[in-house]
Amino acid sequence: MKWLPQLQAKLPQLEWAFSEEPGHATQLAKEWVGAGCRYLIAVGGDGTHHEVVNGLIQALGPERAKEVLYSLLPLGSGNDWIRTYGQKRGLTNWLQLLERGQPSKQNIGQIQYRDSNGQIASRYFANVAGMAYDAFVVRQSAKHPFKRKLLYPLLTLLLLHKFKPPHLRLEYDQEPALETQFYTINLGIGRYSGGGMRLVPQAEPAAERMALTYAKKLAIHRILLHSWRFYTGSIGQVKEVSCTHASAVKVSAPKDAQKLEIEADGEWLGYGPVEVVVLPQVLQFLKF
Numbered sequence: 001m002k003w004l005p006q007l008q009a010k011l012p013q014l015e016w017a018f019s020e021e022p023g024h025a026t027q028l029a030k031e032w033v034g035a036g037c038r039y040l041i042a043v044g045g046d047g048t049h050h051e052v053v054n055g056l057i058q059a060l061g062p063e064r065a066k067e068v069l070y071s072l073l074p075l076g077s078g079n080d081w082i083r084t085y086g087q088k089r090g091l092t093n094w095l096q097l098l099e100r101g102q103p104s105k106q107n108i109g110q111i112q113y114r115d116s117n118g119q120i121a122s123r124y125f126a127n128v129a130g131m132a133y134d135a136f137v138v139r140q141s142a143k144h145p146f147k148r149k150l151l152y153p154l155l156t157l158l159l160l161h162k163f164k165p166p167h168l169r170l171e172y173d174q175e176p177a178l179e180t181q182f183y184t185i186n187l188g189i190g191r192y193s194g195g196g197m198r199l200v201p202q203a204e205p206a207a208e209r210m211a212l213t214y215a216k217k218l219a220i221h222r223i224l225l226h227s228w229r230f231y232t233g234s235i236g237q238v239k240e241v242s243c244t245h246a247s248a249v250k251v252s253a254p255k256d257a258q259k260l261e262i263e264a265d266g267e268w269l270g271y272g273p274v275e276v277v278v279l280p281q282v283l284q285f286l287k288f
Contacts, residue, residue, distance in 0.1 A: 045076015
Protein backbone atom coordinates (compact mmCIF):
# COMPACT_ATOMS: atom_id res chain seq x y z
CA MET A 1 0.00 0.00 0.00
CA LYS A 2 2.50 2.60 -1.18
CA TRP A 3 -0.33 5.10 -1.58
CA LEU A 4 -1.45 4.98 2.05
CA PRO A 5 1.22 7.16 3.74
CA GLN A 6 0.82 9.83 1.05
CA LEU A 7 -2.95 9.84 1.38
CA GLN A 8 -2.84 9.92 5.17
CA ALA A 9 -0.49 12.90 5.01
CA LYS A 10 -2.76 14.82 2.61
CA LEU A 11 -6.05 13.85 4.29
CA PRO A 12 -5.28 13.19 7.96
CA GLN A 13 -8.95 13.54 8.92
CA LEU A 14 -9.91 10.28 7.20
CA GLU A 15 -10.74 7.16 9.18
CA TRP A 16 -9.74 3.79 7.71
CA ALA A 17 -10.99 0.23 7.62
CA PHE A 18 -9.39 -2.58 5.61
CA SER A 19 -11.25 -5.50 4.05
CA GLU A 20 -9.77 -8.93 4.76
CA GLU A 21 -11.73 -11.29 2.53
CA PRO A 22 -14.39 -11.32 -0.22
CA GLY A 23 -17.59 -9.69 1.00
CA HIS A 24 -15.90 -7.91 3.90
CA ALA A 25 -15.96 -4.50 2.16
CA THR A 26 -19.74 -4.77 1.91
CA GLN A 27 -20.02 -5.40 5.63
CA LEU A 28 -17.64 -2.55 6.49
CA ALA A 29 -19.55 -0.07 4.30
CA LYS A 30 -22.84 -1.22 5.78
CA GLU A 31 -21.55 -0.74 9.33
CA TRP A 32 -20.01 2.68 8.70
CA VAL A 33 -23.00 4.10 6.84
CA GLY A 34 -25.36 2.58 9.40
CA ALA A 35 -23.39 4.34 12.13
CA GLY A 36 -23.87 7.73 10.45
CA CYS A 37 -21.02 8.06 7.93
CA ARG A 38 -22.16 10.24 5.02
CA TYR A 39 -18.85 10.64 3.16
CA LEU A 40 -17.49 7.32 1.91
CA ILE A 41 -14.37 6.48 -0.10
CA ALA A 42 -13.56 3.05 -1.56
CA VAL A 43 -9.98 2.23 -2.57
CA GLY A 44 -9.48 -0.48 -5.19
CA GLY A 45 -10.96 -1.70 -8.44
CA ASP A 46 -14.39 -2.68 -9.69
CA GLY A 47 -14.72 -5.57 -7.24
CA THR A 48 -14.17 -3.33 -4.22
CA HIS A 49 -16.43 -0.70 -5.76
CA HIS A 50 -19.18 -3.30 -6.23
CA GLU A 51 -18.95 -4.48 -2.62
CA VAL A 52 -18.91 -0.98 -1.10
CA VAL A 53 -21.86 0.25 -3.19
CA ASN A 54 -23.85 -2.81 -2.10
CA GLY A 55 -23.04 -2.15 1.57
CA LEU A 56 -23.98 1.51 1.23
CA ILE A 57 -27.37 0.73 -0.30
CA GLN A 58 -28.07 -2.13 2.11
CA ALA A 59 -27.45 0.21 5.04
CA LEU A 60 -29.94 2.90 4.00
CA GLY A 61 -32.09 1.35 1.29
CA PRO A 62 -32.30 2.63 -2.31
CA GLU A 63 -34.48 5.59 -1.34
CA ARG A 64 -31.95 7.06 1.12
CA ALA A 65 -28.65 5.87 -0.33
CA LYS A 66 -28.06 9.23 -2.05
CA GLU A 67 -27.65 10.80 1.42
CA VAL A 68 -24.07 9.48 1.20
CA LEU A 69 -21.48 11.21 -1.02
CA TYR A 70 -19.30 8.44 -2.45
CA SER A 71 -16.01 8.38 -4.31
CA LEU A 72 -13.81 5.61 -5.69
CA LEU A 73 -10.02 5.95 -5.53
CA PRO A 74 -9.28 3.67 -8.52
CA LEU A 75 -6.15 1.67 -7.72
CA GLY A 76 -7.36 -1.80 -8.68
CA SER A 77 -6.42 -4.11 -11.53
CA GLY A 78 -9.67 -3.28 -13.31
CA ASN A 79 -11.44 0.08 -13.22
CA ASP A 80 -14.21 -0.03 -15.80
CA TRP A 81 -16.80 1.98 -13.88
CA ILE A 82 -14.72 5.18 -13.98
CA ARG A 83 -14.18 4.93 -17.75
CA THR A 84 -17.73 6.07 -18.46
CA TYR A 85 -16.98 9.32 -16.62
CA GLY A 86 -13.54 9.88 -18.12
CA GLN A 87 -11.84 9.57 -14.75
CA LYS A 88 -8.23 8.37 -14.82
CA ARG A 89 -6.61 5.88 -12.47
CA GLY A 90 -4.14 6.83 -9.77
CA LEU A 91 -3.85 8.85 -6.60
CA THR A 92 -2.89 12.18 -8.21
CA ASN A 93 -5.88 12.20 -10.53
CA TRP A 94 -8.20 11.25 -7.68
CA LEU A 95 -6.92 14.06 -5.44
CA GLN A 96 -7.77 16.47 -8.24
CA LEU A 97 -11.25 14.96 -8.39
CA LEU A 98 -11.62 15.40 -4.63
CA GLU A 99 -10.69 19.06 -4.97
CA ARG A 100 -12.65 19.99 -8.09
CA GLY A 101 -15.31 17.31 -8.53
CA GLN A 102 -19.02 17.95 -8.17
CA PRO A 103 -21.73 15.68 -6.73
CA SER A 104 -23.65 13.77 -9.37
CA LYS A 105 -26.17 10.94 -9.33
CA GLN A 106 -26.58 7.76 -11.34
CA ASN A 107 -28.94 4.81 -11.53
CA ILE A 108 -28.34 1.42 -9.96
CA GLY A 109 -29.46 -1.97 -11.22
CA GLN A 110 -31.03 -4.48 -8.84
CA ILE A 111 -30.75 -8.19 -9.63
CA GLN A 112 -32.74 -11.08 -8.18
CA TYR A 113 -31.19 -14.50 -8.85
CA ARG A 114 -30.34 -17.77 -7.10
CA ASP A 115 -27.04 -18.22 -5.32
CA SER A 116 -24.81 -21.31 -5.49
CA ASN A 117 -27.01 -22.96 -2.82
CA GLY A 118 -30.16 -22.41 -4.82
CA GLN A 119 -31.49 -19.68 -2.49
CA ILE A 120 -33.13 -16.52 -3.81
CA ALA A 121 -30.68 -13.62 -3.49
CA SER A 122 -30.52 -9.96 -4.46
CA ARG A 123 -27.60 -7.75 -5.47
CA TYR A 124 -27.07 -4.21 -6.74
CA PHE A 125 -24.76 -3.23 -9.60
CA ALA A 126 -23.44 0.17 -10.58
CA ASN A 127 -21.86 -0.66 -13.91
CA VAL A 128 -22.55 -3.75 -16.07
CA ALA A 129 -24.11 -7.15 -15.44
CA GLY A 130 -23.69 -10.09 -17.79
CA MET A 131 -25.31 -13.48 -18.34
CA ALA A 132 -24.37 -16.66 -20.21
CA TYR A 133 -20.88 -16.39 -21.73
CA ASP A 134 -19.99 -13.23 -19.83
CA ALA A 135 -20.65 -14.91 -16.48
CA PHE A 136 -18.92 -18.11 -17.63
CA VAL A 137 -15.72 -16.16 -18.36
CA VAL A 138 -15.89 -14.31 -15.03
CA ARG A 139 -16.18 -17.62 -13.18
CA GLN A 140 -13.24 -19.06 -15.08
CA SER A 141 -11.06 -15.96 -14.58
CA ALA A 142 -11.62 -16.13 -10.82
CA LYS A 143 -9.66 -19.39 -10.79
CA HIS A 144 -6.50 -17.67 -12.01
CA PRO A 145 -4.14 -15.88 -9.59
CA PHE A 146 -3.14 -13.31 -12.21
CA LYS A 147 -4.47 -9.77 -12.52
CA ARG A 148 -7.72 -9.67 -14.46
CA LYS A 149 -7.00 -6.51 -16.44
CA LEU A 150 -5.30 -8.47 -19.23
CA LEU A 151 -6.55 -11.94 -18.32
CA TYR A 152 -10.25 -11.30 -18.91
CA PRO A 153 -10.02 -10.15 -22.57
CA LEU A 154 -7.69 -13.07 -23.29
CA LEU A 155 -10.01 -15.64 -21.71
CA THR A 156 -12.95 -14.13 -23.58
CA LEU A 157 -11.40 -15.48 -26.78
CA LEU A 158 -9.67 -18.61 -25.46
CA LEU A 159 -12.78 -20.11 -23.82
CA LEU A 160 -15.12 -19.82 -26.80
CA HIS A 161 -14.70 -23.47 -27.78
CA LYS A 162 -15.64 -24.64 -24.27
CA PHE A 163 -18.93 -22.77 -24.09
CA LYS A 164 -22.26 -24.03 -25.39
CA PRO A 165 -24.80 -21.20 -25.74
CA PRO A 166 -27.71 -22.01 -23.40
CA HIS A 167 -31.35 -22.03 -24.45
CA LEU A 168 -32.84 -19.00 -22.68
CA ARG A 169 -36.05 -17.01 -22.52
CA LEU A 170 -35.58 -13.22 -22.54
CA GLU A 171 -38.39 -10.84 -21.61
CA TYR A 172 -38.11 -7.08 -21.28
CA ASP A 173 -40.63 -4.27 -20.96
CA GLN A 174 -43.56 -4.79 -23.34
CA GLU A 175 -41.56 -6.53 -26.05
CA PRO A 176 -42.47 -10.08 -27.19
CA ALA A 177 -40.48 -12.76 -25.37
CA LEU A 178 -37.45 -14.21 -27.18
CA GLU A 179 -36.66 -17.88 -26.67
CA THR A 180 -33.53 -19.19 -28.37
CA GLN A 181 -29.84 -19.89 -27.75
CA PHE A 182 -27.94 -16.84 -26.50
CA TYR A 183 -24.20 -16.30 -26.36
CA THR A 184 -24.48 -13.39 -23.98
CA ILE A 185 -26.91 -10.91 -22.45
CA ASN A 186 -25.54 -7.68 -21.00
CA LEU A 187 -27.25 -4.99 -18.95
CA GLY A 188 -25.51 -1.65 -18.60
CA ILE A 189 -25.71 1.34 -16.31
CA GLY A 190 -22.15 2.23 -17.38
CA ARG A 191 -20.62 1.56 -20.81
CA TYR A 192 -17.43 -0.40 -20.13
CA SER A 193 -16.68 -3.85 -18.73
CA GLY A 194 -14.10 -6.64 -18.94
CA GLY A 195 -11.07 -4.35 -19.16
CA GLY A 196 -12.41 -1.72 -21.55
CA MET A 197 -14.87 -3.67 -23.68
CA ARG A 198 -17.94 -1.77 -24.85
CA LEU A 199 -20.70 -4.37 -24.99
CA VAL A 200 -23.33 -1.81 -23.92
CA PRO A 201 -22.13 1.33 -25.74
CA GLN A 202 -25.65 2.77 -25.65
CA ALA A 203 -25.70 2.99 -21.83
CA GLU A 204 -26.41 6.32 -20.11
CA PRO A 205 -25.98 6.11 -16.30
CA ALA A 206 -28.78 8.56 -15.48
CA ALA A 207 -31.25 7.65 -18.26
CA GLU A 208 -34.72 6.24 -17.60
CA ARG A 209 -33.75 2.78 -18.87
CA MET A 210 -30.63 0.64 -18.74
CA ALA A 211 -28.82 -0.59 -21.82
CA LEU A 212 -29.60 -4.11 -23.00
CA THR A 213 -27.37 -5.94 -25.47
CA TYR A 214 -27.98 -9.56 -26.41
CA ALA A 215 -26.26 -11.86 -28.87
CA LYS A 216 -27.97 -14.92 -30.27
CA LYS A 217 -25.97 -18.01 -31.18
CA LEU A 218 -23.40 -17.41 -33.90
CA ALA A 219 -20.41 -19.32 -35.24
CA ILE A 220 -17.12 -19.00 -33.36
CA HIS A 221 -15.28 -17.83 -36.46
CA ARG A 222 -17.74 -14.92 -36.75
CA ILE A 223 -17.18 -13.96 -33.12
CA LEU A 224 -13.44 -13.90 -33.74
CA LEU A 225 -13.94 -11.94 -36.94
CA HIS A 226 -15.89 -9.24 -35.10
CA SER A 227 -13.97 -9.30 -31.80
CA TRP A 228 -12.50 -5.87 -32.54
CA ARG A 229 -16.01 -4.46 -32.22
CA PHE A 230 -15.97 -5.30 -28.48
CA TYR A 231 -13.79 -2.22 -28.02
CA THR A 232 -15.20 0.22 -30.58
CA GLY A 233 -18.83 0.51 -29.60
CA SER A 234 -19.94 -1.02 -32.92
CA ILE A 235 -21.01 -4.44 -31.60
CA GLY A 236 -24.61 -3.72 -32.59
CA GLN A 237 -23.65 -3.83 -36.27
CA VAL A 238 -23.28 -7.61 -36.09
CA LYS A 239 -26.46 -9.24 -37.49
CA GLU A 240 -27.06 -11.55 -34.48
CA VAL A 241 -26.52 -8.77 -31.90
CA SER A 242 -29.20 -6.35 -30.69
CA CYS A 243 -28.52 -3.16 -28.71
CA THR A 244 -31.57 -1.61 -27.08
CA HIS A 245 -32.84 -0.33 -23.71
CA ALA A 246 -35.05 -1.74 -20.97
CA SER A 247 -36.59 -0.80 -17.63
CA ALA A 248 -37.11 -4.37 -16.43
CA VAL A 249 -35.64 -7.63 -17.70
CA LYS A 250 -36.42 -11.28 -16.96
CA VAL A 251 -34.23 -14.15 -18.14
CA SER A 252 -34.79 -17.83 -17.48
CA ALA A 253 -33.45 -21.16 -18.72
CA PRO A 254 -36.58 -23.29 -19.32
CA LYS A 255 -34.63 -26.53 -19.74
CA ASP A 256 -32.03 -26.16 -16.95
CA ALA A 257 -31.79 -23.22 -14.53
CA GLN A 258 -28.07 -23.75 -13.92
CA LYS A 259 -27.35 -23.19 -17.60
CA LEU A 260 -27.99 -19.51 -16.91
CA GLU A 261 -25.12 -17.91 -14.99
CA ILE A 262 -24.90 -14.24 -14.00
CA GLU A 263 -22.19 -11.80 -12.99
CA ALA A 264 -22.33 -8.14 -11.96
CA ASP A 265 -19.50 -5.60 -12.06
CA GLY A 266 -17.10 -8.47 -12.76
CA GLU A 267 -18.21 -10.56 -9.75
CA TRP A 268 -19.79 -13.97 -10.32
CA LEU A 269 -23.14 -14.21 -8.50
CA GLY A 270 -25.00 -17.41 -9.29
CA TYR A 271 -27.77 -18.75 -11.49
CA GLY A 272 -31.17 -17.93 -12.95
CA PRO A 273 -33.94 -17.27 -13.19
CA VAL A 274 -32.90 -13.62 -13.19
CA GLU A 275 -34.95 -10.45 -12.77
CA VAL A 276 -33.37 -7.01 -13.13
CA VAL A 277 -34.86 -3.55 -12.61
CA VAL A 278 -33.49 -0.02 -12.74
CA LEU A 279 -33.47 2.07 -9.56
CA PRO A 280 -33.21 5.76 -10.59
CA GLN A 281 -30.73 8.25 -9.13
CA VAL A 282 -29.65 6.05 -6.22
CA LEU A 283 -25.88 6.61 -6.07
CA GLN A 284 -24.46 10.08 -5.33
CA PHE A 285 -20.79 10.34 -6.22
CA LEU A 286 -18.06 12.79 -7.18
CA LYS A 287 -17.25 13.38 -10.84
CA PHE A 288 -15.42 16.04 -12.86
